[in-house]
Amino acid sequence: MPSIPRYPVPLLLLFLFFCSTQAYAREEPQYDEILVPLMVQNIGSTEIPSIICKDSIYLSISDLFNFLKVRNSFSPRQDSLTGFFITPQAVFLIDKVNNRIQYQGKSFTLPSGGxxxxxxxxxxxxxxxxxxxxxxxxFNFRDLSVTLSTNIELPAIREMRQETMRLNINYLKGEIKADTTIARNYPLVHIGMADWSVIATQxxxxxxxxxxNLTLGGIIAGGETNISLNYNNFSQAHQETSHHAVVNKSFDEKQQYYRWRYANNDHQALRQIIAGKIFVQSTASVYAPVVGLQFTNAPTTSRRSFGTYTLSNYTEPGWIVELYVNNSLVDYTKADASGFFTFQVPMVYGxxxxxxxxxxxxxxxxxxxxSINIPFNFLPRHEFEYTASAGIVEDGHNSGFSRIQLNYGASPKITVGGGMEYLSTVTSGKNMPFLNTSVRIMPSILLSGDYTCNVKARGILSYRAPSNLEVxxxxxxxxxxxxxxxxxxxEERKLSISRPFNSRHFSAFSRLMLNQVLLPDTKYTTAEWLLSGSILGIGTGLTTYAIFTEQAPLYAYSNLSLSFRLPAKMMSTSQLQYEYNNxxxxxxxxxxxxxxxxxxxVNISYEQNFKSRITNIGIGFxxxxxxxQTGLSSWHNNNMTTLVESLRGSLIYDNKTKFLDANNRISTxxxxxxLLPYLDLNCNGxxxxxxxxxxxxxxxxxxxRIQYSDRDTLVRITDIEPYTNYHIELDPNSFDNIAWQIKKKSLNVAIDPNRLKLIEVPVAVLGEVSGKVYLNREGQGRIIVGIYNSDSILVAHILTEPDGYxxxxxxxxxxxxxxxxxxxxxxxxxxxxxxVIPFHIICSNDGDMVDGLDFQLFVP
Known part of the structure; x- marks a missing residue:
């Protein structure tokens, strides 16, 4: 924001009335320079040296062009200015000696007062x-300001647009530049998170x-460690009343979870090592947990940037074409004489x-x-990804399981892969090699398929229209x-058709799904038609199901749900299930x-099943x-009353700051x-x-979630996804003392799992210097003043104001x-x-200020 001119209003008006003071040059009338606010459309504002006489204003050409990023340079005597305007071919010469301006081959003669x-x-x-x-x-004479507007794309505007485009592209790719980057830490042992819950039922x-349930989260040997212990005595209580054998133990090993994961996304060859209960994407039916090892070079976070593709077309000659990706400007160009234009479009997943x-x-x-759809199973060109898993299935037979999967981005449109899966309990063939591929036929048409030897073959074809119709x-x-x-x-055949609908009074989504299954002796078909949306503020959902079989007639029913707000901040939800056969x-x-x-x-519910003649009435708080988080609920049906009480929460602990926090969310x-801000008195960081x-x-x-603590001055940010780099902006105007300044205002922080990362934020305590330059006992403006450190290195370069300050x-x-x-x-x-005047800035909590550094100029 421009600063307020230093001149008192009465003196300024008196100056404007007489419009004459001391002469700056022998050949010019007597004028004074003042600073006036300049507002430029689409750029911003600044203060520019000016001369005002009567109802006219004269602007400093060099200062204006410098603000607009127009190249210019003075002659040695400063009586002419040369440069080019917008393009190097548009050369100009502003010549005071001949009172003339030459621009683009034309000569403009100025009057004596121009x-x-x-x-x-x-x-x-x-x-x-x-x-x-x-x-x-x-020029606005009343508030002494100038507003500049133009249809020309000025260099400053072009530079701002290009910077905006660069930021938008980096945001799409997830690459945001920061003043400093803080990498991950790998402590040997650390316990920082715990979740707990208690649910009692009568x-x-x-x-x-x-x-x-008790879940502990920490770091062991640099790897994320999560252990979840679960206890459930339902089977034991059921045995006491039913006298049947216990099917599950109260503390069943299958229900316990433990996993250790070492991850480093900077290592391209091996990014993750996982031990314990691992997640596997198996072709075979594996319903029990798998305990083993897993190695992969896949990153822990989802990819965002996929690459680019060339978009070219024709429009009218000379038209400006802007390219927006997900509503963010990323590029623009001007169509040539034939109307042709081309872009390199950055693509992101999804x-x-x-x-x-x-x-x-x-x-x-x-x-x-x-619209362009890039599924996450596509890989960027020439990128290779693998996942290798091996372990024991907790199915009671200790079945051996292993799987290795390889994928390669052959081109921006084709990803191929393959591998081998092994399961010891498969009698039709324990070894199952497989192949898979994904092809982007057109920006809106995708084809993917996979084949597993002696098991199955599958193909998926999808299409997305500009109207968001998906098939x-x-x-x-x-x-x-x-x-x-x-x-x-x-065989299994599926068809899905979906499309959103929007208007001023409603928004809706419709989807039709058909699924046909062929069995050795029969076949059956299911259909589902979904309509969901909001009509006049009422949430509406209608789902119709139909089942076709050869042995029975068509069976169809619908579920209708309505939800809307009532007075006193109440919400009503109603559901009805209707059978068409009867x-x-x-x-x-x-x-x-x-x-x-x-x-x-608080919620109250009533449910009536007309087919089974069961009535349920419930209340919950x-x-x-x-x-x-506390909960209490009760249900009563025809023969039984059920009460449920629940408590759940989590703990967060940081050893360095001795911080212990209990909250009602999941933290593991x-x-x-x-963030620990401190006064960096010597400014060494x-x-x-x-x-x-x-x-x-x-x-x-x-x-x-950001928590500010005035007691210990710390800023805590919790509930963040680990293994992800987050961009943090520090407010430079956080402090009342202007001497306290944050040098590194943006941080790029890699988040550690199960841990609060301590970041010390230095707040530099800076000093201020001031003075004045005089010429014949009066202030002289536009004099260059340089500030140098003890090594004679230039620190600051400033110009004196019109009064010499x-x-x-x-x-x-x-x-x-x-x-x-x-x-x-x-x-x-x-x-x-x-x-030359020496001075010294001392260390101080409030900052040091040195003034009275005055220079006296004279004409020799």
Whole structure:
């Protein structure tokens, strides 16, 4: 924001009334320079040296062009200015000696009062900026400001657009630049997270049972370690009343979970090592947990950037074409003489919305858009990915299982893969080699398929139209007699058609699914038609199911659900299930819920099943305390009353800051950050003894929960996804003291799992220096002042204001000198009694200020 001019209003008005003071040059009338605010459309504002006379304003040409990023340079005597405007071919010469401007082969002769020359530069009357360069400068005499507008794409605007495009492209790719990057840590042993829950159930008449869960999250040998212990005495209580054999133990090993994972996304050859209960994507039917090892070079986070593709087309000649990807401007160009244009479109995984906007020279505007879908099973070109797993299946037989899968991005449109799977209990063939491929036939048409030897073959074809209509065909053929998959299907055919609908009064989504299964002796077909949306603020869902078999007639029924808000912040939800064969309802359910006491929720429900003649009435209450979530509910049906009480929460601990927090969310498997701001008195970026903490730091992050603590000055960010780099912006205006400044305002932090990462934020305590430059006892503006450190390195380069005043904030403690520019003084034919003044900035909690550094100039 521009600063307020330093002149008192009465003196300024008096100056404008007489419009004459001391002369700056022998040939010019007597004028003074002042700073006026300049607002430029689509760029911003600044203050620019100007001369005002009567109702006209004269702007400093060099300062204006520098702000607009127009190249210009003065002659040695500063009586002419040369450069080029927008393009190197558009050369200009502003010549005060001949009172003339040459631009693009044309010569413009100026009147005697159109161009002023002072020792600090050339000033052109504002009207001529529009007549010659197309820059409309509107002067507001009442508030002494200038507004500049133009239809020309100025270099400053082009630079801002290019910077915006670079930021948008980096955001799409997940590559956001920061002032500093903080990598992951791999401690030897650390326990930082714990989740717990207690659920007790009583049945009257009947049995009672209790379910307990304790999950611990930490780091062992640099790897994420999660252990989940589960206890459930339902089977034991059931045995006491039914006298049947116990099927499951109260503390069943199958229900326990433990896993260790070492991950480093910077290692391309091996990014993850996993031990314990591993997740496998098996072709064979594996329903029990697998205990073993897994190695992969797949990253822990989902890929975002896939690559680029060339988009070219024709429009009107000379039109400007802008490219938007997911509503973010990423590129623009100008169509050639034939109307041809081309772009390299960055693609990201998932659905990418590509939009083109066309702008004509007379204000015409058109647009066109298309969607590109990149599934996550596609790999970028020449990228290789593998996953190898091996272990024992906890199925009671200790079955051996192993699987290795290889995938390769052959081209931007084709990904191929294959591998081998082994399961010792498969009688039709323990070894199962397989192949898979994915092909992007067109931006909106995808084909993928896989084949497993002696098990099955599958193909999937999907299409997405510009109207967001999606069609997917899925066909699977199974090997007769195979035992790898538990069911005995011969063929499976699926068709899915979906499309969203939007208007001013409603939004809806429709999907039709057909599924046909062929068995050795029969076949059956199921159909599902879904309609879901919001009509006049009422959430509506209608799902119709139909089953076709050869042995029985068509069976069809529908589920209708409605949800809407009632007065007093209540929500009503109703559901009805209707059978078409018998033309009567099957069941109905109504629920009424309301938020109470800010963090409490109460709900009442009634359910009637007309087919089974069962009636359920329930009431429930949940209240979220800061440290736990509590719940109490009760159901009553025809013969039984059930009561359920629940408590759940989590703990977070950090040993370095001795922080212990209890909350009502799941914490295990997440990460966090602790920001510790401190006064960096010597500005070396490292915290040392005697440098105190400072309160008031404000931070911004795209995800997570931020907690500010005035007691210990810390900023805690929790509930963050681990193994992901997060961009944190620190507010430079967090502190009231302007001497406290944050040098590194943006952080790129790699999040550790089950751990709060401590980051010390240095707040530099900077000094300020000020002074004045005089010429014949009056302030002299536009004089170059340099500030140098003890090694004679330039630290700051500033210009004095019209009254000769200068100041600079941002000096670290140490010895400095302030110097006048000797070459400028020589050019202006001025001398100074002294051109160098030493000063010292001392360490202080509030910052040091040195003033009174005055220079006296004179004409030799």
């Amino acid at each position: 161009l002023f020359h002072t020792p600090t530069g050339l000033f052109l009357q504002s009207d001529y900026f529009e007549k010659i360069f197309g820059l409309l400068c509107v 049945r009257l008449p009947g049995t009672s049972d209790t379910r307990l 659905n990418t919305l590509v939009k083109l906007r066309f702008y004509g020279p007379w204000g015409e505007e058109r647009s066109r858009e298309e 997917e065909l899925n066909y699977t053929r199974y090997k007769r007699g195979q035992t790898a998959i538990s069911y005995n299907y011969l 033309h009567k309802p099957i069941s109905m359910r109504c629920e009424l819920s309301k938020q109470v006491f800010h963090h409490g929720y 949940r209240y979220d305390l800061p440290f736990t 498997g997440t990460g966090g950050i602790i 490292q915290r040392e003894a005697g440098e105190p903490r400072v309160a008031g730091l404000k931070a911004n992050i795209s995800n997570g 200068f100041n600079f904030m941002g000096l670290t403690p140490g010895s400095y000198t302030v110097r006048l520019d000797s070459s400028q003084l020589l050019r202006l034919r001025l001398s100074a009694s002294t051109t």
